[in-house]
Amino acid sequence: MTRPPFPTVIDSSLIAAWRSCHRKCNMDFFEHWKPRTPSVHLHAGAAYAKGMEIARTAFFLEGKSQPEAIALGGMALVQAYGDFQCPPESAKSLERTLGAFEYYFSAYPLDQDRAVPVRLPSGKAGIEFSFAEPLEVQHPETGDPLIYVGRMDMLAEFNGATFGEDDKTTSQLGASWSRQWDLRSQFTGYCWGAKRAGIPVVGFIVRGVSILKTKYETQQAITYRPQWMIDEWYEQLVTRDLPQMVQEWESGSWGAALDHACNEYGGCQFRQVCLAAPEGRVQWLETEFERRRWDPVERTETLLA
Numbered sequence: 001m002t003r004p005p006f007p008t009v010i011d012s013s014l015i016a017a018w019r020s021c022h023r024k025c026n027m028d029f030f031e032h033w034k035p036r037t038p039s040v041h042l043h044a045g046a047a048y049a050k051g052m053e054i055a056r057t058a059f060f061l062e063g064k065s066q067p068e069a070i071a072l073g074g075m076a077l078v079q080a081y082g083d084f085q086c087p088p089e090s091a092k093s094l095e096r097t098l099g100a101f102e103y104y105f106s107a108y109p110l111d112q113d114r115a116v117p118v119r120l121p122s123g124k125a126g127i128e129f130s131f132a133e134p135l136e137v138q139h140p141e142t143g144d145p146l147i148y149v150g151r152m153d154m155l156a157e158f159n160g161a162t163f164g165e166d167d168k169t170t171s172q173l174g175a176s177w178s179r180q181w182d183l184r185s186q187f188t189g190y191c192w193g194a195k196r197a198g199i200p201v202v203g204f205i206v207r208g209v210s211i212l213k214t215k216y217e218t219q220q221a222i223t224y225r226p227q228w229m230i231d232e233w234y235e236q237l238v239t240r241d242l243p244q245m246v247q248e249w250e251s252g253s254w255g256a257a258l259d260h261a262c263n264e265y266g267g268c269q270f271r272q273v274c275l276a277a278p279e280g281r282v283q284w285l286e287t288e289f290e291r292r293r294w295d296p297v298e299r300t301e302t303l304l305a
Contacts, residue, residue, distance in 0.1 A: 003249060003252060005141070006139060006249055008142070008147060009146070009149045009297060010148050010242070011149050011150060012150060012190075014029045015241060016185065016186070020257060020261045021256060021261045022256065022257075023257075024256075024257070026249075026254040027270055027285070030249065032304055033285050033290075034289060035269055035289055036290050038084070040087055040092050041092065043081070043084050043092075044081070047077050047081040048077060048169050050079075051074060051076050051098075051101045052104075053076075054072050054073045054075075054076035055076075055105070056073075056117065056127045056154065057125075058073065059110045060110075060116065061124075066109065066111050069110060074101060074102065077098055078094065078098065081094045081097060081098075091171070091211050091212050091213045092169070096213070097169070100169060103216040104207070104209050115205055116157055116158075117154055117156060118155045118156060121198070126155030126156065127153075129155045129164075130149070130150065130152075131197045132148070133148050133192075133197070134146070134148075135237070135238055137238050146242065148189065148193060149296050149297055150190045150193045151296075152164045152166060153167050155194065155199060155201065162199065162201045163201055163205050164194065164203070165207070166204060169209055170210050171210060171212070172212070173208055173218070177208060177221070178219055178221035181204065181223045184223075187225065188225055188229060191204070191230055192233065202225070203225050204222070205220065207221075208220075256274060258274070262274070272284060273285060291303070
């Protein structure tokens, strides 16, 4: 049986895809099929994150003034957004994304923010903090431990404690927005990784900015991760999720959700593939998708044959 290589590193996006739909996880993270037209949400979000990184670095590390730091961050955002053509129905154009970036700092001014980057033992600030920690699960091909990796926007001191901080852009904020993070595996894994790296954190600050065509809004959520919750997350990862993932990879048979996950967040990107008969799925993939491998450690994407 010809199998795609099993990933050597595991991150929250891969695990989220696995828990949503095993077939989706295989097509996206093992076979590396990606839509030919990039998602405006992912593209705008990445540009926004780059602007945040540069602005915070300029202010907290380089000693720039707040207006200068925001200007440098804005230029980085524009460069990262590039010549991407935003779909006309989306509000996440370059102009509106840049406006959201500026709006963020009117709501959370750099010189007044209670969440400030921690100083790491290396002397660096906790901006764009990343980790890579071995798991107690062996890679099925090499026998080496699988590596769990993560990258958070900031490790911050907030109200006398250390938190992770994550910035999110969204299409809308509502009463339920802040509650969705309390059980989010992404942040539980980040807390596990930070503690393994010697920096215990008590939870996460999640700051959302909604980008609408006529206005911006923001919400801040604070979610905690007690040790029992981190232990439960890790136990499920290494005793259930990853062993089953290895089993399905070895068999070449990937279970499909065929339920709510097919229509969440505007619809799964592989929805039309699953609507095709099995013998026509490869042709659909080759027509509507291309193979691009994302490296979560280097944060780079490589076009594959």
